[in-house]
Amino acid sequence: MSPNRGPAWPEAKSILAEKLMDVVLSPKLFNAWITPLGIFRAGETGVEIVSPNEFFHRYITGHYRSAIEEALKEGASREGMPSLQVGFTYHITPAIPLIPKDIMNDEFSIRPFSHSSVQGPGRGLLPGEVLAGHYMSLNRSFTFPNFVVGNPNRLAHTSARAFSEDPDTGTGILFLLSENGLGKSHLSQALAQHVLERTPARRVLYVTAEHFTNLMTMSIIRKAMDEFKRRFREQCDILLVEDVTFLSGKEQIQNELRMTLDSLLDRGKKIVLTSTQSPKQIPGLDKSLRSRMNSSLIAPIGPPDFDTRLKILDRKASSEGLHLDRKVLEHVADRVTTDVRLLEAAVASLKATVMASGRAADISLADECVSSLPSSSDPSGVDLDEIKSFVSRAFNVDASDMSGKSRLKRHSDARKMGIYLSRRLTSKTLVEIGKFYGRRHSSALYTCNKMDDEYRKDAKTTRQVDFYIGELTRPR
Numbered sequence: 001m002s003p004n005r006g007p008a009w010p011e012a013k014s015i016l017a018e019k020l021m022d023v024v025l026s027p028k029l030f031n032a033w034i035t036p037l038g039i040f041r042a043g044e045t046g047v048e049i050v051s052p053n054e055f056f057h058r059y060i061t062g063h064y065r066s067a068i069e070e071a072l073k074e075g076a077s078r079e080g081m082p083s084l085q086v087g088f089t090y091h092i093t094p095a096i097p098l099i100p101k102d103i104m105n106d107e108f109s110i111r112p113f114s115h116s117s118v119q120g121p122g123r124g125l126l127p128g129e130v131l132a133g134h135y136m137s138l139n140r141s142f143t144f145p146n147f148v149v150g151n152p153n154r155l156a157h158t159s160a161r162a163f164s165e166d167p168d169t170g171t172g173i174l175f176l177l178s179e180n181g182l183g184k185s186h187l188s189q190a191l192a193q194h195v196l197e198r199t200p201a202r203r204v205l206y207v208t209a210e211h212f213t214n215l216m217t218m219s220i221i222r223k224a225m226d227e228f229k230r231r232f233r234e235q236c237d238i239l240l241v242e243d244v245t246f247l248s249g250k251e252q253i254q255n256e257l258r259m260t261l262d263s264l265l266d267r268g269k270k271i272v273l274t275s276t277q278s279p280k281q282i283p284g285l286d287k288s289l290r291s292r293m294n295s296s297l298i299a300p301i302g303p304p305d306f307d308t309r310l311k312i313l314d315r316k317a318s319s320e321g322l323h324l325d326r327k328v329l330e331h332v333a334d335r336v337t338t339d340v341r342l343l344e345a346a347v348a349s350l351k352a353t354v355m356a357s358g359r360a361a362d363i364s365l366a367d368e369c370v371s372s373l374p375s376s377s378d379p380s381g382v383d384l385d386e387i388k389s390f391v392s393r394a395f396n397v398d399a400s401d402m403s404g405k406s407r408l409k410r411h412s413d414a415r416k417m418g419i420y421l422s423r424r425l426t427s428k429t430l431v432e433i434g435k436f437y438g439r440r441h442s443s444a445l446y447t448c449n450k451m452d453d454e455y456r457k458d459a460k461t462t463r464q465v466d467f468y469i470g471e472l473t474r475p476r
Contacts, residue, residue: 015071031356033060037068046085047072058345061088138206142189148315148340150308151456153183156299160187163270163297164194172265173296176274179473181339182301184274188240191272195238203237209246213253233263240272244293249284258289271296302469303424305452309333309343316347322354324361331363334429335370346370382425382472384436390472391418403438419444420451421468 016034037060038050049068051057060068069086076084144164149157156176163174174191176184192204207215219228232239239260247254261271275282279293304312310333317324324347336342349369354361392399395414402415415437422433423444434444454461 013071015074016067033064033352033356046087048087048089050089057088059349138189138193140193142186143193144190147183147186147190148304148308148311150304150311151452152302152305152308153187156183156187156301159297159299160191160272161194163272164191164198166270171295171297172269173261173271173273173292175279175293175296175298176272176301177276177278177298178301179276179303179338181341182303183340184301185242187301188242188272188274192238192240203235204240205232205236205238206240206242208242209244212241212257213246213250216253216256229260232260236264236269238270238272239264240274242274244273244275245277245282247285247289248282251286254286254289258286258292261289261292300466302466303338304340304343305455306333306423306448307452309337312340312343313347316344317350320347320351322347322351322361324350328361328363328366332366332370335367337423337426384422384426384428384433387421387425387472388418388436390468391421394468403436405438415439416447416451417465417468419447420455420465421472423448424465424469425472 013034017030033056036052036056039047049060049072051060065088072086073084144157144161147153147157156178159174160176176187178184189206192206195202196204216225216228219225241257247257264271273293273296278298279285279290279296282290285293310329313324313329313332317329332343332346336346346366346369350361350366353359353365353369359365388399388402391414392402395410395417397411397414401408401411402418404411406412419433419437419439422428422436423430426433428436430444430448431441434441437444439447451461451465455465456462
């Protein structure tokens, strides 16, 4: 749509104010959440709502998407536009482009998304925009110094640092494995940025598996596969591919990636892959490609433990200029247990609410902000009953004895493991977990701290806990 056509954002905001203020949002909260939004015209019949950051994007789409779409469409209708497509995206930190425009000839090159300061692969792009041509980039904030290291991510962090320093690691492939929101992308991009800082001439190529697929598809259509192969196999020193689970069942794409990996490894180049599933768990994966992945250095990242969550919250609060009392930090760390992004989102929500309402950042406000997050459910998909049932079978005890008063060692050990796994795999508070096992909050906290220490120092406990988590979260 041209700048002179389409719904004006100020008018849409007025319509939104009529719909939301005094009914859903107070004027202060309206100014905090709606006023910072912008609008970007991206086509003849489409617009995108641009949030100032990813947290705003997730919150707005989770709470006010329908209201915003209705307001924009009402404004468009008033201007004689009966049909309007509405997308949502967000600004990101200024990024480092990794595929210069002159790498590929004009015939092959696909223009990136025209609004260069906006990025959100797979989110917010309107139909007709060519996602495959979007030049991948690195987020400047994803560096090693900005990564909070704790016991659950220490191996992955050490491995990524080692890969970035070029020692002989025994394999040319690093496989970062974790659920979403635990730092895979941060570490892979930190690795790339560290390499570029040390040796700017190194040719680093960063793509998602979806982008790799789309670029290959466009290359086939444009009869430019020779250029595609040359770019990925010959003009690349380090290849980073995010979310390889996307390749499930895509035989032709898998075959091309396998040959690309072989070519790079034969030339002594490095490869970093990230995934939410281990190579053996990815369905529909070619045996040869699975074999390449299995031979990589597999570095898992677990949910952050309590101490790591505190560090993440404290660092985020400091970067936001927000002072949070230790008890507030501990309370949020107790409530949000499985996702680094949600931890950071909780701090951002606290800051926004404090600024908008003038309230103190106390435990009560922290509770409200955590409860209003776009998603605070348990991403592991495991509940307290399932954990207790699993542990009772593993320890060969009755589930009732885990919540009873028995002090027999086998009952006590099973109870400790159940409490610890419940905190690692669910978003329940220690009060709720303690009550579920017939214990006080202080007893549950002591158990978790003691288990954290054993997990960190005792290899047998580490293996046992990791095995149980793997079994509980394994796709069924």
